[in-house]
Amino acid sequence: MTSATSRGAVLVLGGARSGKSRYAENLVIATGLDRHYLATGRAWDEEMRARIDKHREDRGPLWNTIEEPLDIVPTLEVIDQLDNVVLVDCLTLWVTNLMMEEGRDLRAEFARLAAHAARARARLVFVSNEVGLGIVPENKMAREFRDHAGRLHQMIAEVASEVYFVAAGLPLKMKG
Amino acid sequence: MTSATSRGAVLVLGGARSGKSRYAENLVIATGLDRHYLATGRAWDEEMRARIDKHREDRGPLWNTIEEPLDIVPTLEVIDQLDNVVLVDCLTLWVTNLMMEEGRDLRAEFARLAAHAARARARLVFVSNEVGLGIVPENKMAREFRDHAGRLHQMIAEVASEVYFVAAGLPLKMKG
Amino acid sequence: MTSATSRGAVLVLGGARSGKSRYAENLVIATGLDRHYLATGRAWDEEMRARIDKHREDRGPLWNTIEEPLDIVPTLEVIDQLDNVVLVDCLTLWVTNLMMEEGRDLRAEFARLAAHAARARARLVFVSNEVGLGIVPENKMAREFRDHAGRLHQMIAEVASEVYFVAAGLPLKMKG
Numbered sequence: 001m002t003s004a005t006s007r008g009a010v011l012v013l014g015g016a017r018s019g020k021s022r023y024a025e026n027l028v029i030a031t032g033l034d035r036h037y038l039a040t041g042r043a044w045d046e047e048m049r050a051r052i053d054k055h056r057e058d059r060g061p062l063w064n065t066i067e068e069p070l071d072i073v074p075t076l077e078v079i080d081q082l083d084n085v086v087l088v089d090c091l092t093l094w095v096t097n098l099m100m101e102e103g104r105d106l107r108a109e110f111a112r113l114a115a116h117a118a119r120a121r122a123r124l125v126f127v128s129n130e131v132g133l134g135i136v137p138e139n140k141m142a143r144e145f146r147d148h149a150g151r152l153h154q155m156i157a158e159v160a161s162e163v164y165f166v167a168a169g170l171p172l173k174m175k176g
Numbered sequence: 177m178t179s180a181t182s183r184g185a186v187l188v189l190g191g192a193r194s195g196k197s198r199y200a201e202n203l204v205i206a207t208g209l210d211r212h213y214l215a216t217g218r219a220w221d222e223e224m225r226a227r228i229d230k231h232r233e234d235r236g237p238l239w240n241t242i243e244e245p246l247d248i249v250p251t252l253e254v255i256d257q258l259d260n261v262v263l264v265d266c267l268t269l270w271v272t273n274l275m276m277e278e279g280r281d282l283r284a285e286f287a288r289l290a291a292h293a294a295r296a297r298a299r300l301v302f303v304s305n306e307v308g309l310g311i312v313p314e315n316k317m318a319r320e321f322r323d324h325a326g327r328l329h330q331m332i333a334e335v336a337s338e339v340y341f342v343a344a345g346l347p348l349k350m351k352g
Numbered sequence: 353m354t355s356a357t358s359r360g361a362v363l364v365l366g367g368a369r370s371g372k373s374r375y376a377e378n379l380v381i382a383t384g385l386d387r388h389y390l391a392t393g394r395a396w397d398e399e400m401r402a403r404i405d406k407h408r409e410d411r412g413p414l415w416n417t418i419e420e421p422l423d424i425v426p427t428l429e430v431i432d433q434l435d436n437v438v439l440v441d442c443l444t445l446w447v448t449n450l451m452m453e454e455g456r457d458l459r460a461e462f463a464r465l466a467a468h469a470a471r472a473r474a475r476l477v478f479v480s481n482e483v484g485l486g487i488v489p490e491n492k493m494a495r496e497f498r499d500h501a502g503r504l505h506q507m508i509a510e511v512a513s514e515v516y517f518v519a520a521g522l523p524l525k526m527k528g
């Protein structure tokens with residue numbers, strides 16, 4: 001599914017506190033390319049703002065951090081160069097943000113992202129939470145979120161060259 | 177555990193929207209055998225009825241669809257022939273249906289299904305939701321459901337010749 | 353990470369009713385060492401008391417059972433001998449017990465356990481519930497529990513020589 005010039009995207013799935021982000025960061029560093037961090041989380045309040053700033057500081061000056069909760073495809077297009085690697089952290093927060101906006105067509109957004117991932121010149125590493133392995137949530141919005149996240153994971157996995165499932169900090173290779 | 181004449185059953189586990197049913201359908205198609213689809217879901221209302229009919233239409237005329245929410249072993253016995261392959265979709269809905277009936281002995285039902293799976297002449301492919309990997313549910317019935325599903329998965333996995341765990345549309349082979 | 357004299361600990365992760373404890377018990381038995389069972393669960397009431405006693409009876413007289421809900425490192429130190437194997441069942445109950453106590457520093461407790469596991473002379477087999485793969489819980493304490501459990505799993509996995517993920521009674525080797 002990836003074009004001849006595409007480096008192929010990487011998808012890193014895992015649960016809460018599974019070590020998936022750290023694993024993805026190490027994948028990014030190992031490429032030796034120019035590092036970009038696309039943070040999809042929103043700074044709702046001072047505490048969240050402080051946490052995002054702390055993470056940015058922890059990553060150090062070798063990372064260019066971009067905050068974009070919604071329009072991640074246009075953002076990825078701007079930095080789509082062969083000498084770039086982009087860590088998108090994380091897809092599930094992006095899904096949450098899209099669901100909270102009025103009038104967004106999530107299927108169309110997912111298709112745009114998958115199409116971009118399939119042909120990107122930059123190396124893309126997506127981090128996402130696997131959320132579908134518990135009991136069916138009683139909350140309707142939580143069920144819809146779970147369905148959206150699962151569909152997006154399938155779409156990105158299909159065009160990805162590598163997919164990992166991380167638990168307890170350890171990766172299981174599912175594709176690649 | 178499977179008899180000499182048994183083809184061995186297949187168990188496909190996965191989360192919500194993991195692509196497990198599509199993966200199982202492809203396994204069924206690849207056998208080249210006569211396809212049967214045993215749907216355990218109940219058409220509670222018009223919307224569910226429409227959804228079941230839509231799925232049946234999507235599978236196309238090469239599938240014989242049977243709807244049976246409770247007595248799946250007798251149903252499987254009727255079509256237990258060497259030239260048949262049966263997709264049972266899904267075990268967790270069957271567990272739910274059994275729990276909602278008065279006076280059903282779930283352990284006995286599970287044992288009957290595992291015994292049938294171990295000696296079946298038809299190729300059997302079971303799809304089921306892995307639901308035990310989240311926080312302990314506060315709801316008592318949800319906890320019981322989770323326990324029942326986990327026990328059933330262990331029993332079917334023990335007699336199965338192949339077991340897969342599907343995430344993001346990708347299979348991890350756990351047995352076979 | 354393990355010292356030259358350490359046998360290396362084993363971590364067995366899995367969901368509810370995944371068969372993880374039975375799998376861990378078989379690992380313990382296969383070592384041929386003197387078996388100890390460190391039960392972290394608390395007997396809150398008569399029913400729980402009866403259940404714990406039933407499990408102890410099922411394991412049989414070849415197991416030395418120790419009940420310790422909180423101070424598991426001092427307990428492990430007492431039986432830290434080369435001819436011993438200890439099944440710690442389970443880490444998530446230990447986390448729960450620590451959270452319910454006033455004034456416990458969970459990060460320090462986890463670090464102590466990981467340090468002990470890295471240098472233990474006895475063979476240690478830890479069982480724990482993977483709880484981070486469902487929807488974010490609405491309950492704040494459940495979210496904190498999930499974060500603690502995930503951090504502890506990463507710390508133990510890092511010093512362990514073998515890590516398994518069990519589903520439907522079947523192990524996936526993640527390390528070792």
